[in-house]
Amino acid sequence: MSGHAEAVSKEQLWSGGGSPFSISYGKMMMWYFLVSDALTFGGLLTAYGVIRHGSSDPWPVGEQVFESLPGLHGSYPLIYVALMTFILIISSVTMVLAVEAGHRMDKKGVIKWMGYTVLGGLFFLSSQAWEWSHFIHGSGGGFQISTPMSVNATDDHGQPITMNLAAGTWVHMTADVGHAYEHAIDNGGSVEVHNGNLVVHHAAHAEGHDAHAGMAAGHGDHAASAEHAAAEEIPLDLVLNKYTLEHKDGKDLRKIHVTGAEAEKLMKDMSANTLVFGANLHKNEYAVQQQYSNFFFFITGFHGFHVLQGIIINFVIWMMARRGVFERRGHYEMVEKVGLFWHFVDLVWVFVFTFYYLV
Amino acid sequence: MERDDLIINDSYSVNARHSEEDGKKIRKKLYMVTVILTAITVVEIFMGVFFKRNATFTWETIKLTFIILTLVKAGYIVLIFMHLGDERKNLKYVVLLPYALFIMYLIFIGLYEGLSVQHLNSTFR
Numbered sequence: 111m112s113g114h115a116e117a118v119s120k121e122q123l124w125s126g127g128g129s130p131f132s133i134s135y136g137k138m139m140m141w142y143f144l145v146s147d148a149l150t151f152g153g154l155l156t157a158y159g160v161i162r163h164g165s166s167d168p169w170p171v172g173e174q175v176f177e178s179l180p181g182l183h184g185s186y187p188l189i190y191v192a193l194m195t196f197i198l199i200i201s202s203v204t205m206v207l208a209v210e211a212g213h214r215m216d217k218k219g220v221i222k223w224m225g226y227t228v229l230g231g232l233f234f235l236s237s238q239a240w241e242w243s244h245f246i247h248g249s250g251g252g253f254q255i256s257t258p259m260s261v262n263a264t265d266d267h268g269q270p271i272t273m274n275l276a277a278g279t280w281v282h283m284t285a286d287v288g289h290a291y292e293h294a295i296d297n298g299g300s301v302e303v304h305n306g307n308l309v310v311h312h313a314a315h316a317e318g319h320d321a322h323a324g325m326a327a328g329h330g331d332h333a334a335s336a337e338h339a340a341a342e343e344i345p346l347d348l349v350l351n352k353y354t355l356e357h358k359d360g361k362d363l364r365k366i367h368v369t370g371a372e373a374e375k376l377m378k379d380m381s382a383n384t385l386v387f388g389a390n391l392h393k394n395e396y397a398v399q400q401q402y403s404n405f406f407f408f409i410t411g412f413h414g415f416h417v418l419q420g421i422i423i424n425f426v427i428w429m430m431a432r433r434g435v436f437e438r439r440g441h442y443e444m445v446e447k448v449g450l451f452w453h454f455v456d457l458v459w460v461f462v463f464t465f466y467y468l469v
Numbered sequence: 470m471e472r473d474d475l476i477i478n479d480s481y482s483v484n485a486r487h488s489e490e491d492g493k494k495i496r497k498k499l500y501m502v503t504v505i506l507t508a509i510t511v512v513e514i515f516m517g518v519f520f521k522r523n524a525t526f527t528w529e530t531i532k533l534t535f536i537i538l539t540l541v542k543a544g545y546i547v548l549i550f551m552h553l554g555d556e557r558k559n560l561k562y563v564v565l566l567p568y569a570l571f572i573m574y575l576i577f578i579g580l581y582e583g584l585s586v587q588h589l590n591s592t593f594r
Contacts, residue, residue: 123559131560134481141564152572156579163583166590173517192514196507203503206550210495213487443482446552453550457543464539468517469532 140447144454147416151458154412155465158405167398170353172467175396178249180240191467194237195459201230202456205424209449212442217431220445224428227452231421238414245406248388250288252352252395254278256381261372263350266365273350273366280398281368281376282352290344292387303377306370307343346373353396409466413458420452502549509538 123130131138162169173187180190204226211219260274283291290310294301298313350366368376386393394403427448436442487495513535520531548554553561 129481130557131563132481132557133560137481138560141560145564145568148568149571152568152575156572156575159576160579160583160586163580164586164590166587187518188514192510195510199503199506199510202546202550203499206499207496209552210492210499213485214489214492215486441482441485443485446485450551453546456550457546460539460542460546464513464535468513468535 134443136447137443137450140450144450147454148458151409151413151461154405154409155461158401158409158465161399161401161405165399165401168354169399170397170402172469174353175245176241176467178244188467190237190241191463194234194241195463197230197234197237198456198459201227201234202453204230205449205452209442209446212436212445215437215442217434217437220431220436220442221428224424224431224445228421228424228428231417231424231452235414235417235421238410238417242407242410245403246388246390248288248386248395250283250285250349250395251292251385251387252280252282252288253386254280254381254384254398255376255379257379259375259379261368261375263366263368263372271366273368275350278381278398279350282349282395284347284349287344287347288387290342303346303374304343306346306374308346308377310342310344312342345369346377348373348376406466409462413455413462416455416458420448420455423448424452498549502545506542506545509542513538 118132123132129135129138176191177185177187178190179186204223208220208223208227211223255275256277258275258277260272263271263273265271282288287308290308291301293299294310294312300311300313302309302311346369348368350368352365384393386395388395389403389406391404391407392400394400396402427444430436431442431445436444516531516534520526553564
């Protein structure tokens with residue numbers, strides 16, 4: 111595209127006085143930096159692969175963990191992360207259009223396309239912030255049981271099924287149960303299990319929050335009567351295999367629901383210190399392996415940090431273009447160099463997307 | 470210190486200019502690549518959502534397809550968006566070869582190690 115391909119003999123290229131690669135020093139160094147940065151990300155993703163390969167417990171499935179959209183209830187697997195990926199690809203396109211405009215010395219074009227690139231970057235970064243927040247808060251919560259047992263449950267298709275669970279099996283609470291539980295603990299209240307219900311005792315000082323807890327649990331009538339009784343009952347609804355797909359005889363054993371007395375059995379067998387809502391650096395509700403959420407935080411966090419750097423650098427170059435610095439210099443190569451960095455950020459996301467969310 | 474991108478090597482940067490007609494052709498190519506990248510992403514999402522593990526195809530096949538699609542996407546980004554396809558051959562090799570060699574070694578050694586750990590875990594646990 112840029113007149114680099116003219117035929118020059120090898121002797122001429124390497125005899126000194128010019129770059130044998132026919133590019134400027136700055137661009138060369140940007141390429142070297144990108145190779146080294148790509149090794150960092152390659153190392154991180156490979157480390158993730160090593161841990162995942164070495165794990166004999168089931169690994170969470172991306173489309174089960176990431177299936178929420180901001181402000182909506184229900185299951186939208188991978189839709190939000192698809193939107194994020196699309197935004198980053200489009201901002202990469204606007205970046206390359208800015209580079210192209212620079213090659214035509216089109217100042218207005220450069221300013222316009224770089225502006226869109228910065229906006230796309232900001233949109234991506236805010237999406238990532240929402241996704242982190244959602245990942246940290248979780249949907250419900252979970253715990254491990256301490257003794258092996260067998261429970262009667264209902265599978266996806268409403269058929270009864272008996273599950274033989276090993277000690278340490280991960281049990282999830284549905285959002286209604288989990289949120290009420292978490293809310294009670296956070297506000298100094300207590301919970302107990304009685305007659306197949308989760309009974310929530312609110313702390314005296316937290317009575318003003320009753321209506322909120324009732325709404326979160328989807329039991330408005332309970333909340334209405336909460337003025338005279340500070341206890342609230344939520345029918346137990348637990349889920350086995352929430353974040354892993356296990357196939358037995360061709361059947362998708364994803365959402366095995368356990369309710370009533372059977373659920374009570376599981377709740378009473380909760381292993382000490384395993385109760386967790388969402389994820390932090392010590393525990394997570396998604397997997398037995400803590401590395402799952404640690405790698406999520408580190409890889410997407412490190413990538414997000416690169417996006418932040420890219421936005422700042424793009425903004426600076428956008429300001430310089432507006433002030434006519436590059437027009438006076440006679441070329442827009444600076445736009446090309448930051449463009450290389452921005453495309454690299456997109457490139458990394460393509461791999462993170464595949465290996466963290468899809469595979 | 471002299472700014473080399475301003476003085477000595479200015480010829481490379483200034484020669485990178487192209488005309489309006491060339492610009493039109495280049496933009497057309499860029500829009501086409503945009504469509505391709507979007508289409509691949511849509512296919513990946515579709516596969517991720519609808520292809521259940523081990524139900525329709527074996528999971529190994531789906532995984533391999535994901536990886537191939539990702540490499541195709543990466544190729545378009547590096548060769549077209551980052552213009553590496555238009556650079557001199559020696560620059561292409563300097564950037565791609567060392568990286569490819571090292572990362573293939575790393576992946577091989579990593580997955581081999583991981584498998585061995587899994588074997589130990591499931592045998593002696």
